[in-house]
Amino acid sequence: MSDRFYVNCALSVGDTELTGPEAHHLATVCRLRPGDHACLFNGDGREYPAQITAVGRHRVNLVVQESLAPQRELGTHLQVAAPLPKGDRAQFLVEKLTELGVTSFVPLLCARSVVHPREGKLDKLQRYVIEASKQCGRNVLLQVEPAEEWASYCRRGELPTIRVLAHPGGASHDRIGGTDAALAVGPEGGFSDEEVELARQVGWRVMDLGPRILRVETAALVLATLAAY
């Protein structure tokens, strides 16, 4: 696969240009030159093989040669909701959710949450999604949604029928793959009894993931993997 670069604009066959950090990455990090090939994507589900025609300090010119639609998405929509783990673990989480094909991520605010995303944090997470998509070949970006309180999130009207909350002591492993699903994980201190009860009342299944206590990001990845495959 050619090196992949993200552009935040419409793409079609013909001339286009790359600016900003992606142009820097192409020219300085990947050291591509006129005549080399690159693959562009903008999150519209397609990818655009292109040939480089000029490389400047802040701008790269390319000719898009074709528009392709390889199938790399899951056949279902998966939404993962979890409190942001601390530091680099939040980056790890969104990168791996992107690789697994998850559709969207909702940073949860729970009674025992310790991390409340500051302004700019969600943009940073979306940037990690783009980097992971460049690497794994996804042409549809995982959407990082605004942070939301558990009490309002779990009652959202448009959630799919399959809604699963991970909680130690819930029902043992249950099949959840092959259909649209909302998957929720609690904070380091766990969901409170009231939060679990509220979820049950509005139709969430409560699932145990085994006898060991997993970190937030591990539990989210286990749920996403079970639901994806």
Ligand code: SAM
């Ligand atoms: N002491 C907390 C408790 O008992 O809930 C542990 C919280 S754990 C670090 C963070 C989150 O990961 C939990 O709220 C839950 O959603 C999920 N989790 C971790 N291990 C789990 C397990 N074995 N079964 C189900 N969910 C688990």
